[in-house]
Amino acid sequence: MSLAVESRGVTVRVPGKINLELVVGPLREDSYHELATIYHAVGIYDYVTAIEAESWSVEVTGATAEGVPANGTNLALKAAKMLARRFGVEGAVALSIDKNIPVAGGMAGGSADAAAALVACEALWELQLTRDELEPIAAKLGSDVPFLLHGGTAIGSGRGERLAPVLARGELHWVLWVSPEAGLSTPQVYAECDRLREAAGIEVGDPTPSGALVAALRTMHPGEVGAALRNDLQEAAISLRPVLSEVLEAGTTLGAQGAIVSGSGPTVVFLVGTQAEAIDLSVGLAARGPAGDIRRATGPVAGAQVIQSVSPTGPQNFTG
Numbered sequence: 607m608s609l610a611v612e613s614r615g616v617t618v619r620v621p622g623k624i625n626l627e628l629v630v631g632p633l634r635e636d637s638y639h640e641l642a643t644i645y646h647a648v649g650i651y652d653y654v655t656a657i658e659a660e661s662w663s664v665e666v667t668g669a670t671a672e673g674v675p676a677n678g679t680n681l682a683l684k685a686a687k688m689l690a691r692r693f694g695v696e697g698a699v700a701l702s703i704d705k706n707i708p709v710a711g712g713m714a715g716g717s718a719d720a721a722a723a724l725v726a727c728e729a730l731w732e733l734q735l736t737r738d739e740l741e742p743i744a745a746k747l748g749s750d751v752p753f754l755l756h757g758g759t760a761i762g763s764g765r766g767e768r769l770a771p772v773l774a775r776g777e778l779h780w781v782l783w784v785s786p787e788a789g790l791s792t793p794q795v796y797a798e799c800d801r802l803r804e805a806a807g808i809e810v811g812d813p814t815p816s817g818a819l820v821a822a823l824r825t826m827h828p829g830e831v832g833a834a835l836r837n838d839l840q841e842a843a844i845s846l847r848p849v850l851s852e853v854l855e856a857g858t859t860l861g862a863q864g865a866i867v868s869g870s871g872p873t874v875v876f877l878v879g880t881q882a883e884a885i886d887l888s889v890g891l892a893a894r895g896p897a898g899d900i901r902r903a904t905g906p907v908a909g910a911q912v913i914q915s916v917s918p919t920g921p922q923n924f925t926g
């Protein structure tokens with residue numbers, strides 16, 4: 607995307623995330639669940655451009671734009687306004703979002719756009735803030751937003767907003783099954799998880815990340831990482847969307863080394879060993895799996911990054 611030269615603007619690229627591990631603890635008094643999660647940013651991107659403007663606005667285009675609000679409820683616009691309020695910025699911005707991350711798909715697309723809007727506006731307004739300094743505002747916008755500021759692979763605790771880096775060298779190859787139906791609501795999936803636990807008489811304690819996954823991430827061996835994937839919301843997502851169990855089974859039968867629902871779903875992700883295996887699995891799933899959009903991505907990738915900045919003196923491009 608390129609900007610008109612007469613306007614000052616910044617474009618940020620931001621990835622979606624999956625949760626390699628999502629251990630859901632008890633419901634807290636503030637209505638959030640205590641979590642132990644391992645976030646992993648994957649190379650499916652939204653692009654958020656912030657241009658100096660007289661009044662606040664947002665427009666949404668791109669492959670997955672349908673259903674995304676182009677008004678004050680858009681999380682990216684909320685993020686830009688919150689940053690302006692916090693630092694006494696008087697101007698406004700016109701945001702445009704080029705959307706490719708599945709919507710309500712469990713890949714934190716709205717959170718990604720919010721993180722991107724913070725990074726874009728911070729650069730546009732020359733606030734000189736570090737990512738760590740943006741984190742408290744990010745956490746107010748949503749539990750997943752701080753992670754999308756950083757990307758990579760990281761442990762999340764608290765309600766998911768407290769981050770610690772994980773040593774993960776190398777690259778993982780993923781095949782994604784994206785639901786052709788509407789997405790799932792995150793609060794509904796958490797509520798279904800509570801309901802299923804209550805019905806089964808299951809009481810959970812404080813969540814802790816499993817050593818097995820952290821150890822597997824040190825070698826990045828796909829068989830070991832695949833065997834250690836865990837998502838406590840998976841059963842709830844399947845309960846609300848039964849086709850997901852067929853999707854998981856189809857990918858496993860076709861040779862995936864790991865198969866898991868992403869976050870609150872309904873996107874399903876499969877881990878394979880190489881790019882060639884990813885192509886083979888995509889072809890097999892498209893031919894024999896339940897109907898869905900099949901995509902490929904690698905991870906980990908960086909979080910929100912400025913890729914272009916335009917001023918009256920001309921554009922400046924950044925690699926990323």
Ligand SMILES: C[C@](O)(CO)[C@H](O)COP(=O)(O)OP(=O)(O)OC[C@H]1O[C@@H](n2ccc(N)nc2=O)[C@H](O)[C@@H]1O
Binds near residue numbers: 639749751792869
């Ligand atoms: C499913 C995940 O994507 C896994 O990373 C996140 O936990 C959801 O993160 P998010 O979409 O940024 O969620 P938020 O916007 O903070 O919260 C939306 C709703 O999800 C539920 N929620 C979220 C996070 C959490 N730790 N416990 C919860 O129960 C709550 O009902 C909350 O009202």
Ligand SMILES: Nc1ncnc2c1ncn2[C@@H]1O[C@H](COP(=O)(O)OP(=O)(O)OP(=O)(O)O)[C@@H](O)[C@H]1O
Binds near residue numbers: 869870
């Ligand atoms: N910029 C945005 N992009 C996508 N959805 C947005 C945005 N702003 C607000 N929304 C609203 O948020 C809802 C959830 O969208 P999102 O794509 O973030 O879900 P998700 O990927 O399941 O989230 P998570 O994985 O963080 O639980 C959408 O249905 C939409 O109404």
